[in-house]
Amino acid sequence: MYQAIYTASFFMAWAGNLLGISLSxxxxxxxxxxxxxxxxTGFSGNFTYTLITFLLSRHSLKNKTAFIYTTIAIGTSYFLIVFSPVPxxxxxxxxxxxxxxxxxxxxxGCFVFINDDLKIGLYNLFWSGGVILGTFSSGFIYSLSPYVPFFVTLFLSISAFFTLISKKNHLSELDIKRPLSDKMKEPISPVLIKEIRMLNFLHFFAWGSIFYLYPKLGLLRGFSPQFIGTMIGTLLISRFVTFFLLMDKPLILHPSRFILSCFLFCxxxxLIGYGEYPLIIIIAAIIMGSTGAFAYHNSLQMHIKYNLKTEIHECIIGAGLFSGSLIAGLLGQMFNLPLAYVMIGTFILIVGLWYSKDYFPFCTKSIL
Structure with missing residues (x-):
């Protein structure tokens, strides 16, 4: 059963990222x-994603297998883009x-039932592997024809549907609403919850600005669609490798985790904004991918192990993606895209200094 979950996650992550880059x-x-x-465009889908996940965190679906049929709906919606005007x-x-x-x-939610670090780690590997394949293949598939990615997305969605429907009976038996296990009965600090969620938000805020807007900047710099796909794919490979290293690890808590992560994001x-040479862009992608994997790992582990709503975890991701793409687009329109990335990086660093003030009081004295 879990192999079906891993496989469907792989297909849908592949489809989503292939479509995202190709659409830009x-x-x-x-x-x-x-x-x-x-x-x-990045804002519209991700804002809706954020809003719906937030609502679902308040009002859960009664049909726990409804998600199986969303795979077909996703593929059909994205396929129809080919025939549609911009509105x-x-x-x-x-x-x-x-x-x-x-x-x-x-x-x-299926993993809340088992509370298994290894299975959660395998899930992260499969979905991030799908993201990698979707990103690396996007440039090549798009170069065949601007319309081919939409057909491939539909095929992947159908494949995910048949993978999950074959295990529908097993999935419907999962009781994803369970009490905390004995080792997790001690409540987690609300301050820690806030910090872990904020860092994951900043991760996807930066990622949203790059995923949706860098293809435009890359084309302006004379980079080929293949290199643009490879650059974003490199970011994701570094995230995948970090997920592998963290596969069976619990929450990783260190006093300097927040400020160090924000510094690396900045x-x-x-480097991505002003880098004009491929090597600089690749190094920046590796830094962001590795740091982002750490932020995501802590967030998902926290929500599953402490039985927090995974809808909130996904809501934060959506909020980061839509706000990052929207703000980068606005700043790029007002100024230029390189400056937009500098401003976004600076903002992330300031947030990091503010959240770390209790551990490093001297950090905020210079900015107050």
């Missing part, structure tokens, strides 16, 4: 859209956001 190129080259419109594309992305908001938290944003 599609809008820039075929629809002739500017940075703001491209950023707004209708926004509507289809909103639909995709709704269906993904049901799919991912439900998949993660450096990678600046």
């Amino acid at each position: 190129l599609f809008l820039a080259q075929i629809k002739q859209c500017g940075p703001f419109i491209i950023g707004l 209708l594309i926004f509507a289809l992305l909103i639909l995709g956001g709704v269906f993904y908001a049901i799919f991912w938290p439900s998949i993660q 450096i990678s944003c600046i």
Whole structure:
């Protein structure tokens, strides 16, 4: 049963990231859209995703296997983009956001029942592996034709559906609402919850600005679609490798984790914004991918082990993605994309200094 969950996660992550990168190129080259419109497309789907996951955290679905059918709905919504004008594309992305908001938290909810570090780690490897394949293949698939990625996305969604439907009976038997295990009966600090969630938000805030807007900047710098896909793929490979190293690890708590992560996010944003040589871009991608994996690992482990709503975990991810893409798009339109990335990196560093003031009081004295 869990192999079906891993496989479906792999297919849907592949489909989502293939579509995301290809859509940015599609809008820039075929629809002739500017940075703001491209950023707004990332905002629309991710804002919907955030809103629906937040609502589901308050009102859970009664049908615990409904997420199986969202795979078909996601593939169909994204496939119809090929035939749609820009206004209708926004509507289809909103639909995709709704269906993904049901799919991912439900998949993660299956692991609350078992409380197994290794299975959670394998899940992270499979979905992040799908993200890698989707990203690396995006440039090649898009170069065949700007329309091919949408057909591939539909095929992957159908494959995920048949993988899950074959295990529907087993999935329906899972009781994902369970009390805390004996080793987790001690409550987690609300301050710690807030810090872990904020760091994961900043991770996806930076990632959203890069995923949706860097294809535009890369094209302006003369990079090929293949290199753009490879660059983002490198970021994801470093995240995958870090997930592998963290596969059976519990929460990792260190006093300097927040400020150090924010510093690394800041450096990678600046290098990506102003880097004109492939090696600099690749190094920045590795830094961001490794740091982001740590933030995600802690967040998912915390929500599953302490029986917190996985919908909130996904809501934070969506909020980071839509706000990152929207703000980067606005800043890119007002100034330019390189400066936008510097401003985003600086903002992340300031947040890191503020959240770390209790551990490093001297950090905030210079900015107050």
